[in-house]
Each structure stands twice: as structure tokens, then as C-alpha cells.
Amino acid sequence: MSQSNSIQTANSKLSKNKIYAVAGLFILCIVPLLLSQEQYYLDIVFQAFLFAALASSWNIIGGFGGQHSFGHAIFFGIGAYTTAILFMNYQISPWISIWIGMLISLFVAFIIALPTFRLRGAFFSIATLIINQLVLVLVLYYKEITNGSQGILLPYEPSFKNMIFENRMAFVYIAFSFMLITIFVSYIVLKNKLGYQLQAVRENQDASRILGVNPFWVKMNGLFISVALTSMGGSIYAMYIRFVDPYLILSVAEIGAMFVLITMIGGMGTLSGPIIGAILMMPIDILLRGSLGGVRPGLNIVVFSLLLIIVALFFKEGIVGTVKNKLEQRKTKLLGEYSVETDKTRNEVNPNAESS
Amino acid sequence: MGQIIISGILLGGIYAIVSYGLTLIFGVIRVINFAHGSLLMVGMFMAYYLSKGMNLNIYLMMLIVVPLMFILGVLIQKYLLSKVINEPDMQLFVTFGLLLLFENVMLAVTKGEFFSLDMNMGTIPIGSLVLDWGRLINLVAAIVLAILLLLFLNHTKIGWAIRAVSQNRYAAGIIGLRVERLYILAFGLGSACIGIAAVLLTPIYTIFPHVGFNFVIVSFAVVILGGLGSIPGALAGGMIIGLLESLSGYLIAPELNQIVWYLLFLLVLFFRPAGLFGIAGSEEGGVK
Amino acid sequence: MVILEIKNIDVYYGDLQVINNLSLSIEEGGITSIVGANGAGKSTLMNCILGAIKPKRGKINFNGQDITSQKTFEIVERGISLVPEGRGLFPFLTVEENLILGAISKHAKSKTRENLDRVYSLFPRLKERSKQRAGSLSGGEQQMCSIGRALIAEPKVILLDEPSLGLAPIMVKTVMDTIEQLAMNGYTIILVEQNVMTSLGISKKGYVLQEGRVVMEGSGAALLANDELRKSYLGV
Numbered sequence: 049m050s051q052s053n054s055i056q057t058a059n060s061k062l063s064k065n066k067i068y069a070v071a072g073l074f075i076l077c078i079v080p081l082l083l084s085q086e087q088y089y090l091d092i093v094f095q096a097f098l099f100a101a102l103a104s105s106w107n108i109i110g111g112f113g114g115q116h117s118f119g120h121a122i123f124f125g126i127g128a129y130t131t132a133i134l135f136m137n138y139q140i141s142p143w144i145s146i147w148i149g150m151l152i153s154l155f156v157a158f159i160i161a162l163p164t165f166r167l168r169g170a171f172f173s174i175a176t177l178i179i180n181q182l183v184l185v186l187v188l189y190y191k192e193i194t195n196g197s198q199g200i201l202l203p204y205e206p207s208f209k210n211m212i213f214e215n216r217m218a219f220v221y222i223a224f225s226f227m228l229i230t231i232f233v234s235y236i237v238l239k240n241k242l243g244y245q246l247q248a249v250r251e252n253q254d255a256s257r258i259l260g261v262n263p264f265w266v267k268m269n270g271l272f273i274s275v276a277l278t279s280m281g282g283s284i285y286a287m288y289i290r291f292v293d294p295y296l297i298l299s300v301a302e303i304g305a306m307f308v309l310i311t312m313i314g315g316m317g318t319l320s321g322p323i324i325g326a327i328l329m330m331p332i333d334i335l336l337r338g339s340l341g342g343v344r345p346g347l348n349i350v351v352f353s354l355l356l357i358i359v360a361l362f363f364k365e366g367i368v369g370t371v372k373n374k375l376e377q378r379k380t381k382l383l384g385e386y387s388v389e390t391d392k393t394r395n396e397v398n399p400n401a402e403s404s
Numbered sequence: 405m406g407q408i409i410i411s412g413i414l415l416g417g418i419y420a421i422v423s424y425g426l427t428l429i430f431g432v433i434r435v436i437n438f439a440h441g442s443l444l445m446v447g448m449f450m451a452y453y454l455s456k457g458m459n460l461n462i463y464l465m466m467l468i469v470v471p472l473m474f475i476l477g478v479l480i481q482k483y484l485l486s487k488v489i490n491e492p493d494m495q496l497f498v499t500f501g502l503l504l505l506f507e508n509v510m511l512a513v514t515k516g517e518f519f520s521l522d523m524n525m526g527t528i529p530i531g532s533l534v535l536d537w538g539r540l541i542n543l544v545a546a547i548v549l550a551i552l553l554l555l556f557l558n559h560t561k562i563g564w565a566i567r568a569v570s571q572n573r574y575a576a577g578i579i580g581l582r583v584e585r586l587y588i589l590a591f592g593l594g595s596a597c598i599g600i601a602a603v604l605l606t607p608i609y610t611i612f613p614h615v616g617f618n619f620v621i622v623s624f625a626v627v628i629l630g631g632l633g634s635i636p637g638a639l640a641g642g643m644i645i646g647l648l649e650s651l652s653g654y655l656i657a658p659e660l661n662q663i664v665w666y667l668l669f670l671l672v673l674f675f676r677p678a679g680l681f682g683i684a685g686s687e688e689g690g691v692k
Numbered sequence: 693m694v695i696l697e698i699k700n701i702d703v704y705y706g707d708l709q710v711i712n713n714l715s716l717s718i719e720e721g722g723i724t725s726i727v728g729a730n731g732a733g734k735s736t737l738m739n740c741i742l743g744a745i746k747p748k749r750g751k752i753n754f755n756g757q758d759i760t761s762q763k764t765f766e767i768v769e770r771g772i773s774l775v776p777e778g779r780g781l782f783p784f785l786t787v788e789e790n791l792i793l794g795a796i797s798k799h800a801k802s803k804t805r806e807n808l809d810r811v812y813s814l815f816p817r818l819k820e821r822s823k824q825r826a827g828s829l830s831g832g833e834q835q836m837c838s839i840g841r842a843l844i845a846e847p848k849v850i851l852l853d854e855p856s857l858g859l860a861p862i863m864v865k866t867v868m869d870t871i872e873q874l875a876m877n878g879y880t881i882i883l884v885e886q887n888v889m890t891s892l893g894i895s896k897k898g899y900v901l902q903e904g905r906v907v908m909e910g911s912g913a914a915l916l917a918n919d920e921l922r923k924s925y926l927g928v
Contacts, residue, residue, distance in 0.1 A: 116493065163674040169492050170436045174624050175673055181621060182666045189659050301617070305500065312497055346511030346613070353504035360497035361487050564789045568782040575780030578742055579841060580768030580796040 069320070073228070076327070080220045090216045094288065096330040097223035098281060099310060103322035104230040105277035106307035108237055109270040111317035114250030119160070119176030121304035122183050123153045123275040125297045127282025132200045132292045133193065135210070142211035146283040153279035157271050165267050168253070177300055184298040194294065202290035211287040219288050226284060227323070230277050234319055237273060246270045250317075278307075309352075313359050315368030324367055329355075408654045409647065410533055416646025417543030418608070420639045421601045422619050423626035424553060428594035430624070431633035432557070433570045433587055435485055436495040439502035440623055441616025443595060446506055447473050447602025448611045452519055455606070462521060462607055463541075470599040477595020481588045489587065503620075510613040519611045538607040545604055549597070550639045557635065566590045570633070625669040631679030640681060644668075695720040695880055696741070696772075696849055701750030703733070703740055703904070710736045711747070712904040718849070723871065723881040725891040725912060728901035734884045735777055737901070738851050741882075742774050743767045754849075769797035773842035777853040777884075779834045783827025787818055787837055790826045794841035804844070811840040814870075832863035839870065849880040856887050868894060892916045 076097075083089040102124070109115050130149035134140035140148075164175045187194045194200070206212045213219060237243045245266040248256040253263045286292050296302060314325020329352070336348035363370045422444060429437045450472060451465045480502065488494035525537035557563040569576040569586045577583050609615060626645060630637025645665045653661030672680060696718040703711035711733045718724050726734050739745045741752060743764040752760045759767050773794075781790050791811060795804040812819035815836040821829060826837055835855055842850055852871065856864040864887065872894050875881050885891035892898050895912035900921060908921060915921055 116496070163670070166674060167677070170496055171628075171673065171677065173496060174628075175670060178621060178625070178666055178669060182663065182670075185660065185663055185666070189657065301504070309497075309500070344512035345516055346508030349504055349508040350512065353501045353508065357484065357498055357501035357505070360494045360501060361484060364491075364494060561792065564782075564785055564793055568785060568790075568793055571782040571784055572780055574744075575776060575782065577764055578739070578744055578768075578774045578776055578780065579794055580765040580845065581793070582765055 073231075077224060080217060080224075087216055090220055092331050092334045094216065094220045094223050095334060096327050097220065097227045098285060098288075099306065099330050100323045100326035101223065101227040101230040102278060102281045103307050103310040103314070103326050104227070104234055105274050105281065107311045107316065107318075107322045108234055108277075109246075109267065109274040110308060111311055111321070112234075112237065112243060112250065113246040113267055113270040114317075115165075115267055115271070116173045116308060117176045117271075118173050118300055118304050118308065119180040119183075120275070120278050120307050121298050121300060122160070122180055123157065123278040124282040124285070124303055125183070125187070125294070126153045126156060127279035127284075128286035128292050128297050129187070129194060129200070129282075130279075131283040132202055132286045135202060135287075136200060141209045142283055142287050143209070146280055149279045149283050150276045153275045154272055157275040158268070161268055161271055165264055177304075180298065180300050180304055184294060187294050187298060197294060199291060199293040202287070202292075204290065211284075212290070219284075222284055226281060229280075231319065231323065233273060233277065237270070238319060242266065242269055247317075309356055311366075313355060313366055315366030315370075318366070318368045321366050321368040328367070405654075406533055408650050410535065412647035412650030413643060414536065414539040414543055414646070415650055416643035417539065417546040418605065418642075419622050419626055419645050420642025421542060421546040421549060421604060422598075423623040423630075423638045423642055424549060424635065425594040425596075425598035425601065426623040426627050427630075427633060427635060427638045428553075428566075428590055428597060431627045431631075431638070432566060433590045434492075434632075435481075435489075435587070435591065436492050436499060437594075438496060438499040438620060439480075439506065440499075440598065441618070441620035442503045442506035443473070443476070443598045443616070444602050444605070444619055445510065445611070445613060445616035446476070447599045448606050448609070448615065449510060449514075449519075450599075451603045451606040452521060452611055455521065462523065462603065465606075466600060466603045469603050470596050473599030473602070474592045474596040477598075478588050478592040480595070481591035485591070486584060486587065489584075503616075507613045507616070514613060516613070520609075521607050523607055525607065536608075538604075542604045542608065545600070546639065546642070549600060550635050553597070554635045562586075562589070567633070625665065628677070628679055629669055629672050631681040634679065634681050637679055637681035641679075644680075693720045694718065695755060696882075697753040698737075698741070699751045699753070701740065701747035701752065703736055703745060703747045705736075710904050711740065713750075714901075714904060714906055715750075716899060716906065718880060718882060719897070720848075720880050721875070721878065722896040723875045723883055723891075723894055723912075725888075725895035725898040726882065726884045726901060727886075727888045727891065727898060730886075731903075732901040733904040734901055735853055736904075738774055738776075738853050738882075738884060741767075741851060742772060765796065768845055768847075769799075771846070771848035772851065773845045773847035773849070774851045775835075775838045775842045775853065775855060777857065779838040781826040781829075781834055781837055781841075784825055786823050787826050787829065788822040790837055791818070791840050791844055794844035795846075797845055800844060800846040803846070807844045807846065811843055814843075814873075815840055831859050832866065835859065835863075835867055836870070839867075839874075843874075847879070849882065850874065851882045851884070853884045854886060855883070856885065856890070864890070888921075889916070 080090060080093050083093065106117070106120050110117055127146070127149040130152055131142045131145045134145040134148065135142060160179055164172055164179070167175055188197050204212060206214045237246070245256070245261045248259060248261055249263045249266050256263055282297070310325040310329055311322045313329060314323065315321025333348055333352055336351055340347035359366060365373065425443070426437060426440045429435050429440070447469055450469045451462060454465050454468055455462045484498055485495060488498060527537065528535045528540070557567060565576070565581050566586050566589070569581060569583050573583055622645065626638055626641040629644065630639070630641030648665040648668065649661045652664040656664070694717045698714065698716045700713050700715055701711055702709060702713060714733070714737070726737065728734055736745060740747055743759070743762055743766070747760065750760070751758060754767070754770060754772065759770065782793070785793070788808070791808060792804055795801050795807060800807065817833055818836055818840055821833065826834065829837060839855070855867050855871070859867065868890055871881060871883060883891050883895065892912040892915050898910060898912050898915040899906050900908035900915065908915065908918065910918070
């Protein structure tokens, strides 16, 4: 009796969460329409959606799998450069090159992961950071292909085929769709075997072997999905700003670490964490850059970094985890032991991203 | 070619001295400190402003900068990192936050200007070779500091206690060592070493808020290459990286001067994580 | 005379209670054994006496003084040393460095040299290996080093947590002989062992722990003769 009851509550809770999620996304979907006349605000909305998607992509290997890569800018860069180079030199439509970029990213991810997945914890993070710098050096050196430190400036030739639009609104909805894709993919990963296996590896890599999990391939599969999406984001970003600047695109501080920090602040290893992190942080960051940054460069990031330190020290589970815990505490008080039990039957990820 | 090797060794001295602080903080007590380079930058700005303000020789600033950096390190460990002593991931985030904080506070203060001490100490010609005074002083200091640190870690009780804490924190606690204090002391000393390096580097480098970033990467490479926690390893690691950078800049291409040591570092990380001079297995403690 | 008295302590790990209203009183001198299955709370009790874990309720008195809220280093200074489970050596320090670090308390510090020589005469093997890394010693030698490190702190009471674990049978005998020797020299020994037969055999008193409670106590010989205990722990 009590069991069937708890399953029912679990189901109703799951569907309740789904309703919240759909409602939230619907609101996000109409926000751009309200701002349609304000190009500045549309830029903010675009960046928020894009980084929400990118942080979500990072979260698949970094949050679910606990592998804190600081080198994801590499795949963002591969997407951006592939699209830009093929567009400039061969007039290949970004709609096609986006897939080519993904393939190259998968290949590069495989090469990088072969040795780096032997490393654990901070050693993995440090290795990915160094590889990121290595890639930057190579990109700057092979000028014939990449145009070196000059970067690649793309011509303004609006057309659907070129993925260049007169109206910024189109990009906002491309970024929105991209975000929906990453949420959907993350959801699928989480609800399937790969999701459980990634979490098992995160909690205890050695113990996961006993459960018949091959940590190397589990991480590799997680990484493949993560980098394919990241590369897609790079392609979209390249066509949006039409300037591929190696120092920005391949920057650890401004791109690679950003994915990590947004996810950390939002709630690592949760579905909604990276999205909420980006939707909150990106507008604050860009608006502060406009106001404070105008007075004193860097002040906007000072705010950001203080927030990061506070979250890492006191709210380790990020915004989502902290709020969820608070709600659950309240509910436990109201309902007694009962609802805690139902909660454990849910498939939600433990936001405690402790790497092993 | 002789000149290339000389400048490689001098560069090695710079990389070595920059890494000693991280050797203590990451190598010995296994605290992941991404803020290492930005602490160096803060120290360089301190040295620069103090030397300008008081109109005194830059090397005298060590008397002020080193204690200040010690205090800064103590505060960071005591009030921030001690809260996440068991969580390497959170250490990474906190220190990354500190990196962003220090760099951007300095960016706001300086508005992104570049500074350099306009002191020309000149060079010493030896035959056909030319040695830069600032770099030579730094090299000598790097060797002296290595010896002092080695003596401290291997021949004083506090040195043993600091190493003991990093090797078995539980056992250190139950025999009556005051674990938290030792962490704070070690971080403070590491930070003081960064202060020494900062003063020595101020006459050599142009100072700007992001000057530390490259040194973070170099330092992690030196510390891991030399073997976590090994002071002679850090000196040797610094020399290897300095020479490789100098030689590959000359033999391959100036733009690719760092690529060989990046690759060497990755190879060591993958195949001999204890480092070239570390005891096999010693890397397992603290950081997994 | 009672040297160590534990009164009604409760110890928790988070929400999990591992020690439940436990009381012991240890007489000065001789060996007291604490036996019990895995997870009975033996190691927790050791750590609790040493102040590494604080009890939620209850009191611990040492030499008539309340040490419940004192820090570990203060308790070590008063004269309680622990030889932890798994030896707890610092593997990359030398044997001698490991030993000297044991002399942390004020009164022990001044007599480090003297005590070191005493440890070396007790364990000549350690003297031979004094410059070797502790991690390179055999299991038995490591156990001696760990006991030596406890002795150098000049304790009155020595807690030993599973000293025979993982040792070859011949080594177990040596370690047990050493412990008896220490008791004869006037140290008060509290011995936690899986090896119930041996440990009760050399103990003047024994306590049996189960799920964080004392379920039986008595002289070592009486407990060894107890049918219930023999059934559950000795399988005979």
C-alpha cells in the first residue's frame, strides 16, 4: 500500500517538475519577442541561451561524469574554425559544416582522451588546460589554415543558407533551439544507462568496475556527446559574431572555464543547473560589463569571481542543489519521512559532484 | 648556440623560482592552487609600487613583500581553503575564483596599463656571451632558495611535520600534530616564496594583471615534472623547461618555443605521474 | 586506581549512531582488551578517547580530569597515545623522523634523544633501518615503528588498534609479546583486537562491544571461558 503510494507521488512529482520545466522554457521562449526592438538586449538573450547550452554540454561529462575539463574551448574552437574556414574558402554552408566540425571534434576528443582519461581529479583538469594552450599555440602557428593571430573575419552576406541574418532575432531562436537540443540530450543521457554509469564513475571509479562498468568507455561516450554539442555551439557563435578571434575562442579564462563556472554556480550534475546558472549569470555579467566595466575594466568579473568563491565555499551544490535541499527540508517537516523516501526513487542526479 | 643555452639556463632559473611556492602548496600539502600565478602578479605589483613609492632599490622590497605575501597566504588558507580541505574540486573552484578576483581587481586598479621598472642593470659580457644582471641574480637566488627550502623540509622538525601532514593527515592528527596550523603555515610559506620570486621578477618582466597566467601553467608543469614536493626536482624541472623553451625557439620556430615542453609535460603526466625525480607512488597522496 | 573513565558516551557519524551509552573504566596498569565484531564501534571508541571524534553526550575523565572537550594534542600531552589501525606511519619520512615526530608534547620534547635510544634498544631492527623510508619497512617493522612513535610521546596509557592485523603469525606473536612487555614496564594498555583468543589471554580485563554497547565485561580468563562468547567469536 505505502509502496504504491510512494510511486504515485514520485510520478506526480516527476510530472510536476516537467510542468515547471516546460513553463520555464515557454517563458524563456517569449522573452525575446518582448525585447524585439532592443538589439542590445537581444544580444544578452542570445549569449545567455548559447552559454546555457554550452554549460549543459559541458555538464554531461563534467557534471554527470565528474571529469572537470578545462579544455572545452578546444571543441568550441574546432566548431568555430571549421565553419569559418569552410565558409570562407569553399563557400560551404554552416548548416553543413556544423556536422563536419562535430566529426573533427569527436576525432580530436578521442586523441586527447586516450591519455588524459588515465588521470584523475585535478590532474585531469591541469592536463586539459595545458592541451588547450597547446592547441592555441598550434592554431596561431599554422597561419595558412587559420590565419594565425589575425583570426578570420567573415563577410556580411545575409541569407538563410549562410546562417547570417539581418535580424538578430533569428540567432536568438537558433540559440534557443540549440539549448533545447542540449537539454533534451542531457535528459536522454540521464535517463539511460550511460547516465547511471557516468554517475557511478564520478562517485567511485574503482567501485564502478565491480558493477561491470568500463570507466574508460563510459567517460569516452560522455565526452563524445559533450564535445559534439560544444562544437555545434562554436559553429553557431562563429556565424553570430562573424569573427573568429583565436585569443577569445580558445581562451581558457573566457570560454573553457566559463562553462565550468556557470555549471558550478547553477548546480553541477543537475539538468537545470547549467541552464539556470547561465540565464542568471550571463545577463548580470554583460550588464555589469556595460556599467561597471565602463568605469573600471574587470569590475564585472570581480563580482562574478566573488560569487564563485562563495558558492564553492558555502553552497557546493549550486543554486539548484541548495534550493532543492531547502524545499525538501521544508517538505520533510510537513510530511515526515514519507516524501524523502519517494525522492530517492526518482532518477534525479545527486548534485554532489565529488570526483573520485 | 652558447648564448641560447645560457639564456635557457637563466630562463630555467626564473621558472624554478616561480615554482617553489607551488611545490610547497601543491607538491607538499596537495592544495590545488590555481591562484598561484595571480599571487605572483600581486607580489610583483606590491614590489613595483613600493619600490617606486619609497624610491628604494627593488631588491630591498623583499623585506616588505615577503612578509605581506606570507600574511596573504595565511589568510587565504585560514579563512577560505581550510573550509574545503577535503575537497580538491572545491579547492580548484575557490582558487580559480581567487585568480579571477586578483586579476580583475588589479585590472580595475590599473585600467589595463602596463608597468615596468625603468632600471637598467646592464649586462655582463663573458667572451662572446652576454648575461643579463637581473636574470643572473635570479638564478643565484633560485639555487640558494632551493638549498634553504631543502634544509627546511628535510632537516627541521617543522619541515617533517608539514610533510607528515600531507602523507597521512589522520595519523598526524592523532600523534598530536596541529594539522590545521601546519596547513596554514605551509600555505603561508609557499606564498612567501611566491613573494621572493615576485620581487626578483619585477625588474625582468613587464607587469600587467594577466602576467601570472602563463606562470601558473609553467609552475604546474615544473612541479609535476620534477616530482610533487621535490625541491631539487623543481630546480631541475625549471631548468629542463627553460632550456627546452630556449632551444626549441631557436631550432624549431620562435612561436613554437613552448610546444616541446608542453608535450614533455603531458608525456610525464601520462606515463610517470610521480615526475622525473619523484618517488614512484608519492603522487597518490592527497590528490587522486 | 581508575586512570581512564568513560561515562555514558554517545557518538554519531552524521545521523548514524555508532556508540550508544557506553561506559568503561580502565584501571591503571595491565592490559584491557576491547573485542567485538567489525563495526561494533571499537575504532570509534579509540578515536573518541583521543579527541579525534567528539561524543555527542557523555564524559571522558583521565587521571580524574575531564578531557571530553580537549583537543587531540592536549590529550596526547596529558599522556594518552594511540597506535592506529594500519600503523599510520608517514611513508616518505625516514623511520627516525617518524619516531621523533611522536615527541610532540612539551615534556617529551626535551627527552627526545633519551627516549629514542630507549625505543631503539626495545626494537633494534628500527635502529638498523633508522635512515630508511618508513614505507619500505615490512609490516611487522612498521608496527614496531608505530608503537615506538607512541612510546616516544611518554604516555601513561597506550591505545593499540588492531596491532596484529595483516601480520604473519610469527610477527603476531612478537607484537603480542612486546605489548605484554610494555604492560610489565608499567604502561596501561588498551588493546583492540580481532584476535580475541590471544588478546583476552594476556588481558586482566576485557570488554565485549556490540553495536556500540558493552554487552559483556569481566576478567580476560572469565570471558575466555564464557560459552556465549566462545560461540559467537571463536566458533567453538
